[in-house]
Amino acid sequence: MAKVPELFGCMVFNDQTMQERLPKSTYKALKKTIQDGAPLDLSVANVVASAMKDWAIEKGCTHYTHWFQPMTGVTAEKHDSFITPNGDGQIIMEFSGKELIKGEPDASSFPSGGIRATFEARGYTTWDPTSYAFAKDGTLYIPTAFCSYTGEVLDKKTPLLRSMERISTEAVKVLNLIGKTEVTRVTTTVGPEQEYFLIDKEMYDQREDLIYTGRTLFGAKAPKGQELDDHYFGAIKTRVAAFMRDLDEELWKLGILAKTKHNEVAPSQHELAPIFTTANIATDHNELTMEVMKKVAEKHGLVCLLHEKPFAGINGSGKHNNWSISTNTGENLLDPGKEPENNTQFLLFLAAIVKAVHEYQDLLRITVASAGNDHRLGANEAPPAIISMYLGDDLGALVESIINGTEYTSKGKVRMQTGVDVLADFKKDTSDRNRTSPFAFTGNKFEFRALGSALNIACPNYMLNTMVAEELSQFYDELKDASDLDAAVKALIKKTFTEHQAIIFNGDNYADEWVVEAEKRGLLNLKSLPDAVAHFIDKKNIDLFVKNKICSEEEIRARYEIELESYSKQINIEALTMIDMAKKNILPAVSSYVRELTDTALAKKALSDAIPTTVEEELITSLSNKLVCFSKKTSELEDAVIKAAEFDGNNLAQATFFRETVFAVMQELRAVGDSMETETSSEYWPYPSYGEMLFGV
Ligand code: ADP
Ligand code: MG
Numbered sequence: 001m002a003k004v005p006e007l008f009g010c011m012v013f014n015d016q017t018m019q020e021r022l023p024k025s026t027y028k029a030l031k032k033t034i035q036d037g038a039p040l041d042l043s044v045a046n047v048v049a050s051a052m053k054d055w056a057i058e059k060g061c062t063h064y065t066h067w068f069q070p071m072t073g074v075t076a077e078k079h080d081s082f083i084t085p086n087g088d089g090q091i092i093m094e095f096s097g098k099e100l101i102k103g104e105p106d107a108s109s110f111p112s113g114g115i116r117a118t119f120e121a122r123g124y125t126t127w128d129p130t131s132y133a134f135a136k137d138g139t140l141y142i143p144t145a146f147c148s149y150t151g152e153v154l155d156k157k158t159p160l161l162r163s164m165e166r167i168s169t170e171a172v173k174v175l176n177l178i179g180k181t182e183v184t185r186v187t188t189t190v191g192p193e194q195e196y197f198l199i200d201k202e203m204y205d206q207r208e209d210l211i212y213t214g215r216t217l218f219g220a221k222a223p224k225g226q227e228l229d230d231h232y233f234g235a236i237k238t239r240v241a242a243f244m245r246d247l248d249e250e251l252w253k254l255g256i257l258a259k260t261k262h263n264e265v266a267p268s269q270h271e272l273a274p275i276f277t278t279a280n281i282a283t284d285h286n287e288l289t290m291e292v293m294k295k296v297a298e299k300h301g302l303v304c305l306l307h308e309k310p311f312a313g314i315n316g317s318g319k320h321n322n323w324s325i326s327t328n329t330g331e332n333l334l335d336p337g338k339e340p341e342n343n344t345q346f347l348l349f350l351a352a353i354v355k356a357v358h359e360y361q362d363l364l365r366i367t368v369a370s371a372g373n374d375h376r377l378g379a380n381e382a383p384p385a386i387i388s389m390y391l392g393d394d395l396g397a398l399v400e401s402i403i404n405g406t407e408y409t410s411k412g413k414v415r416m417q418t419g420v421d422v423l424a425d426f427k428k429d430t431s432d433r434n435r436t437s438p439f440a441f442t443g444n445k446f447e448f449r450a451l452g453s454a455l456n457i458a459c460p461n462y463m464l465n466t467m468v469a470e471e472l473s474q475f476y477d478e479l480k481d482a483s484d485l486d487a488a489v490k491a492l493i494k495k496t497f498t499e500h501q502a503i504i505f506n507g508d509n510y511a512d513e514w515v516v517e518a519e520k521r522g523l524l525n526l527k528s529l530p531d532a533v534a535h536f537i538d539k540k541n542i543d544l545f546v547k548n549k550i551c552s553e554e555e556i557r558a559r560y561e562i563e564l565e566s567y568s569k570q571i572n573i574e575a576l577t578m579i580d581m582a583k584k585n586i587l588p589a590v591s592s593y594v595r596e597l598t599d600t601a602l603a604k605k606a607l608s609d610a611i612p613t614t615v616e617e618e619l620i621t622s623l624s625n626k627l628v629c630f631s632k633k634t635s636e637l638e639d640a641v642i643k644a645a646e647f648d649g650n651n652l653a654q655a656t657f658f659r660e661t662v663f664a665v666m667q668e669l670r671a672v673g674d675s676m677e678t679e680t681s682s683e684y685w686p687y688p689s690y691g692e693m694l695f696g697v
Pocket of ligand 1: 193274275276445
């Protein structure tokens with residue numbers, strides 16, 4: 001491996017490369033666009049494009065692509081080569097500013113939620129200069145935003161970029177008002193921690209459920225699961241370590257700040273965390289990370305599973321979205337400093353976030369809703385479906401004292417004495433961790449923990465940015481004409497904490513009492529995607545997006561339809577896969593095994609009546625009964641899938657039916673199947689077992 005500092009970002013057309021390769025005036029103009037959002041001129045784009053192309057060719061590229069993030073949840077790319085005929089049968093390699101700025105993929109085959117008909121196929125991708133272009137597999141990748149001919153937003157990135165602008169504008173207004181006049185821009189920063197599973201490719205290839213749906217639809221528990229807690233932070237196995245090393249190297253080349261790696265709670269489960277960066281780049285990088293994980297795994301004969309719940313009865317995978325706001329003067333607005341009680345600026349921003357999370361708890365829930373994540377939220381491993389926030393003991397006590405108007409005494413940082421001379425004493429954090437909270441304050445940032453592992457983080461972040469921008473704009477309006485600003489700010493902080501304290505919860509989010517208590521507080525408990533997404537089009541939510549110019553009402557309604565539709569489609573695929581597995585493999589396998597048992601019993605009887613055949617007979621009876629039930633449940637599932645089609649045209653009713661009926665039958669079918677697996681000889685069972693998959697690497 002080359003030295004890491006040289007390797008890092010070697011495939012990225014980053015700031016350093018731009019400085020080296022662009023004329024000074026071009027570099028300056030581009031930088032102005034990146035930093036201040038100034039519009040970019042075609043003449044500048046032409047110079048940038050040409051330099052990018054020369055650089056890309058040196059990196060082995062022959063093609064370029066506008067890389068975008070449509071509503072499918074995965075990235076999209078179409079590759080064009082640089083070749084241009086020069087008239088004498090030869091070609092030259094060309095790339096113009098126009099090609100850099102604008103692309104025209106056919107928009108008709110991407111989900112649009114009814115905004116676009118197939119006949120109006122035109123869609124545009126537009127270069128996003130705030131995220132660096134990079135070279136990968138012989139192609140120059142240009143990060144872009146995607147919209148339709150008539151300007152409707154068709155992707156996840158545009159709302160994110162708009163929301164970053166919004167929160168910047170509103171935060172700057174508030175900061176300037178309270179005296180921070182030197183701040184001209186504010187950026188949201190994000191560090192997403194990514195969980196994943198690695199299993200052996202040979203086993204994966206034998207499981208159509210994993211291939212088609214990303215999760216196991218059948219599978220009895222292995223004798224050992226995660227109960228010993230011996231995998232979490234455990235020593236990393238050689239094969240996994242080799243994968244991780246390769247992965248780091250590939251990510252570093254792409255300028256991704258891969259920092260931390262470790263084993264997770266479940267067997268075969270791991271985590272990777274990068275160092276945080278701007279929300280926009282973090283989103284692009286997280287999409288790339290997931291893609292590179294899958295590719296590198298394949299090189300090692302492994303498969304990387306990013307589904308939220310690949311294995312029943314074992315922890316699923318999530319993503320922790322660490323989020324903060326910082327100024328162009330280098331200040332983290334969520335850093336409470338040494339004396340948070342005297343830090344009104346911090347308390348004002350904290351109040352805005354508390355109010356935002358309380359008023360838009362449904363949006364935060366919606367943004368993490370997916371068919372896969374439905375398996376996690378509410379189970380004992382992920383935060384519950386109820387959105388609340390954790391401030392920790394110290395900050396919690398401070399907020400309480402503000403509400404009650406009582407004196408606050410900070411405990412401050414406490415010296416931790418290890419009691420062992422060779423170990424240095426160190427300063428303890430003022431608050432312990434609360435791993436059960438969906439939205440936890442962790443020192444100088446909030447950690448939104450309810451995200452599913454496969455989610456594109458653009459959505460949670462554009463929602464967060466937008467709702468906080470909205471609150472800041474309300475704060476500004478309330479404060480701007482105050483005669484005594486200091487008193488007005490303090491009063492506003494107190495009023496906000498008082499009115500929105502219901503969203504703050506520092507206890508155990510897994511406890512049953514919390515469900516009861518949360519209901520008393522009027523908090524929402526939206527258990528599944530259809531329950532949650534139904535609120536997407538509530539008036540207050542549409543107003544939020546329209547007022548802040550993130551999306552139009554039509555676009556929100558389109559997103560609502562897409563979410564519901566894709567949920568139904570996913571469960572439909574799962575149901576069809578189950579039916580296929582049941583009829584073509586499991587039923588015949590168990591039936592063959594029963595025949596072998598019967599043959600054995602008959603052969604024994606033929607030899608002598610004295611030889612006991614009770615074992616065979618008991619198994620034959622048990623499995624035959626289960627087979628009847630299994631076959632009945634399979635037919636029920638077939639009927640349910642047919643019935644679901646009757647809801648075509650009403651996405652909410654259809655998604656609800658899939659959740660309440662189809663999914664319920666799937667669970668029942670699975671229970672019978674898994675119970676047959678425990679009684680069937682592994683020679684006959686058609687699929688690798690949980691034990692083999694989870695402990696096979
Ligand atoms: P943990 O204790 O949860 O491991 P870390 O400090 O290691 O916390 O950070 C976890 C993630 O949070 C990392 O990706 C890190 O880069 C990110 N992070 C740290 N500070 C910020 C910040 N100001 N804004 C956004 N993300 C941050
Ligand atoms: Mg974390």
